[in-house]
Amino acid sequence: MQLQFSESNTEAYVVAVPPDFGGGRDITSGNFKAALTESGIVEGICDDALASLAEILSEGEGYSGKPILVARGKPPQPGKDGKLVLLPPAKVDLSKSKRTWLVFPGEKVATIDPPTRGEAGINVRGEKIPGELGKDAEVNLGTGVELGRNGKDIVANIAGFVRVELKRISVECPVTVAKNKMTAYLNVMTPARVIGALGVDDYYKLLRTSGVVHGISKETLQKAIKAASDTGEDKNAVIVARGTEPKRGEDARIEYNFSLDVKPGLLLPDGKMDYRERELIQNVAAGQQLAVKIPPKPGKPGTTVTGEPVPAQPGRDMPLKALENVALSEDTLKLVAKREGMAVRDRSGGVRVITEFEIPGDVDYSTGNVRCKGTIRIEGSVLPNFSVESEQDVLIDGGVDSANVYAGGNLFVAHGIQGSPETEIVAGGDIRALFIENATVSAKGDIIIGQSVRHSDVRTTGTIKVTEKRGAIAGGTVVATCGIIANEVGSELGTRTELVAGIDAFKSARLEMFEKKIDEHEATIRRLDVQLGPAVDESKKMVLTAGKKSWLAKLLSERALVVAERDKVVEQRDKLASEIRSDLSAKVRVLGKVYSGVVVKIGEAAYSVGDSVRNVSFLYDEEHLEIACVQETC
Numbered sequence: 001m002q003l004q005f006s007e008s009n010t011e012a013y014v015v016a017v018p019p020d021f022g023g024g025r026d027i028t029s030g031n032f033k034a035a036l037t038e039s040g041i042v043e044g045i046c047d048d049a050l051a052s053l054a055e056i057l058s059e060g061e062g063y064s065g066k067p068i069l070v071a072r073g074k075p076p077q078p079g080k081d082g083k084l085v086l087l088p089p090a091k092v093d094l095s096k097s098k099r100t101w102l103v104f105p106g107e108k109v110a111t112i113d114p115p116t117r118g119e120a121g122i123n124v125r126g127e128k129i130p131g132e133l134g135k136d137a138e139v140n141l142g143t144g145v146e147l148g149r150n151g152k153d154i155v156a157n158i159a160g161f162v163r164v165e166l167k168r169i170s171v172e173c174p175v176t177v178a179k180n181k182m183t184a185y186l187n188v189m190t191p192a193r194v195i196g197a198l199g200v201d202d203y204y205k206l207l208r209t210s211g212v213v214h215g216i217s218k219e220t221l222q223k224a225i226k227a228a229s230d231t232g233e234d235k236n237a238v239i240v241a242r243g244t245e246p247k248r249g250e251d252a253r254i255e256y257n258f259s260l261d262v263k264p265g266l267l268l269p270d271g272k273m274d275y276r277e278r279e280l281i282q283n284v285a286a287g288q289q290l291a292v293k294i295p296p297k298p299g300k301p302g303t304t305v306t307g308e309p310v311p312a313q314p315g316r317d318m319p320l321k322a323l324e325n326v327a328l329s330e331d332t333l334k335l336v337a338k339r340e341g342m343a344v345r346d347r348s349g350g351v352r353v354i355t356e357f358e359i360p361g362d363v364d365y366s367t368g369n370v371r372c373k374g375t376i377r378i379e380g381s382v383l384p385n386f387s388v389e390s391e392q393d394v395l396i397d398g399g400v401d402s403a404n405v406y407a408g409g410n411l412f413v414a415h416g417i418q419g420s421p422e423t424e425i426v427a428g429g430d431i432r433a434l435f436i437e438n439a440t441v442s443a444k445g446d447i448i449i450g451q452s453v454r455h456s457d458v459r460t461t462g463t464i465k466v467t468e469k470r471g472a473i474a475g476g477t478v479v480a481t482c483g484i485i486a487n488e489v490g491s492e493l494g495t496r497t498e499l500v501a502g503i504d505a506f507k508s509a510r511l512e513m514f515e516k517k518i519d520e521h522e523a524t525i526r527r528l529d530v531q532l533g534p535a536v537d538e539s540k541k542m543v544l545t546a547g548k549k550s551w552l553a554k555l556l557s558e559r560a561l562v563v564a565e566r567d568k569v570v571e572q573r574d575k576l577a578s579e580i581r582s583d584l585s586a587k588v589r590v591l592g593k594v595y596s597g598v599v600v601k602i603g604e605a606a607y608s609v610g611d612s613v614r615n616v617s618f619l620y621d622e623e624h625l626e627i628a629c630v631q632e633t634c
Contacts, residue, residue: 001035004067009123010075012041013067017057027057036070042126044072076129077118082137084154086110086164088195100163101195102202103156103171104209109145110154110169112137142170159209161189175210176237181304184212184241188224189234200225207240213307215241241305249299249315256291256351258282258343263368276386278368281357281376282343283391290343290351291335293320321350340391341374355392362398363388381415393429400425400433410445417441419456430462442509446482453478453486455495459509467591473497479508483586490595490609500601502586502620514573521566528559588618589632602627 002016029050115134144158160173174187224238266277299312322328325338341353355374362380372390381398391408399415410429419439430445436453446462455475464480471487479500598609602620607627621628
């Protein structure tokens with residue numbers, strides 16, 4: 001008997017049986033079954049097929065034809081395919097929804113169910129056939145997820161929302177950080193799209209997990225969540241965090257201890273502005289601190305939204321420059337004057353102390369009043385109502401017009417000195433000028449005048465010389481401790497002119513001041529006595545009212561104070577008078593004419609010129625204790 005088997009041996013077919021099968025005897029199904037068993041076919045024998053085949057062979061002709069299925073085993077069953085199982089926090093039919101949920105790193109997003117093997121089969125020979133294994137799940141891992149160590153769990157490796165599209169699973173982070181890391185943006189989803197209610201804390205955790213750890217605004221988060229809920233629309237690119245910008249360091253700065261600018265003027269107590277006080281010159285003493293450098297500061301670092309420091313730009317440094325007569329301190333932070341003078345800053349920022357200051361024009365409203373420790377040169381003039389003060393020399397290329405000038409050293413005025421009742425000229429050394437008119441002038445050196453001295457009060461402890469050109473002294477008082485020499489004194493009109501020699505010019509001036517104060521006090525006492533007279537008489541008669549008594553007491557108290565003050569000044573006058581020593585060797589020399597009306601004083605002696613005389617000297621005659629007018633022979 002010829003058999004045919006299927007590929008998996010789960011089916012057996014008889015394709016041919018010879019006529020002599022079974023010895024030619026009557027063939028039964030049992031004969032076929034035995035033959036099949038003998039051929040190894042033990043499973044799934046089809047008895048009906050064998051019976052049909054036995055009936056065919058009963059004719060004794062054998063069989064050859066279409067294969068007849070005589071045994072059928074049990075085929076193996078197919079297994080189930082693997083599948084992706086999403087793991088949302090709640091049971092939701094995700095196939096009918098576009099909803100998503102929030103996950104954090106390490107959390108399972110989904111799991112892969114592996115394929116299963118089907119039920120095993122058995123072939124016609126009784127051999128077991130393994131069941132079929134189902135297909136692996138088709139899973140495409142996108143960004144933000146990875147396969148777990150067990151090979152089946154899909155785990156988030158970032159914080160964000162789960163997204164599944166065409167069997168591709170990913171986690172998308174709704175947080176975007178600007179390139180400079182100073183701003184963070186967040187996409188806030190409407191609650192209808194999110195599985196599970198998300199609040200401020202959830203988004204806050206999302207931000208921090210995504211690396212945004214600085215500058216988060218919970219208030220902004222709350223507003224965005226509410227807006228998404230109210231409108232039913234996502235709120236994208238919401239700025240929820242801002243970094244802290246670095247603060248640039250402060251530049252080094254230099255604080256000067258003297259004014260760098262000329263002031264517009266001085267504000268007076270009554271609210272008015274004195275535009276003559278502009279502080280043009282900055283006087284300094286030796287050892288005085290002129291400037292201090294405040295070193296630059298490093299600045300304050302900023303912080304990105306991801307918590308990284310942002311370096312701050314440090315402040316710029318600037319050097320202290322010590323120039324002429326200025327020293328730099330050991331710590332290089334201070335400038336100190338090496339000597340007394342005037343502090344000046346140049347264009348480079350350096351500081352020098354100069355001993356001579358130049359004003360290129362007049363002393364007027366453009367300069368204001370000038371005060372200077374060093375020598376000062378004025379290329380113009382000193383205009384009315386302005387003043388110039390210097391502890392050294394004052395050199396004026398122009399003139400002085402109704403202005404105050406105080407020189408600690410010499411005063412040189414190329415033109416003349418025109419004064420007024422309110423102004424005075426003072427020098428600690430010599431004074432040289434072309435003329436003096438209507439001025440109050442004093443010096444401790446010689447006063448040398450070119451043309452004339454007219455109607456002025458001129459005093460010096462040195463000598464007064466008026467010998468150039470006309471060289472006239474006319475009007476006023478001229479006092480010189482060491483003597484006076486002039487070309488001409490007085491005038492044809494008999495102008496009273498007083499020349500005083502041999503006494504201390506300054507002490508005599510103070511003595512005159514004391515005398516003036518005493519006269520003022522005496523006048524006040526006389527005025528009070530006039531007022532007190534009737535009241536004192538009434539008080540003796542006991543007819544004063546209480547008010548009158550109070551008034552009388554006040555007047556008496558005032559008189560007592562004035563008397564005490566007068567007595568104090570008298571004491572000062574008497575003391576000063578005792579200190580004054582006259583230099584009786586001093587003389588007054590007139591090279592030209594002395595007019596009538598001139599008074600010459602030497603010491604306590606006085607001489608009044610009657611008729612005009614020429615070329616004379618006035619000397620003190622110690623024998624006769626008077627002044628002699630001596631005619632000079634040359």
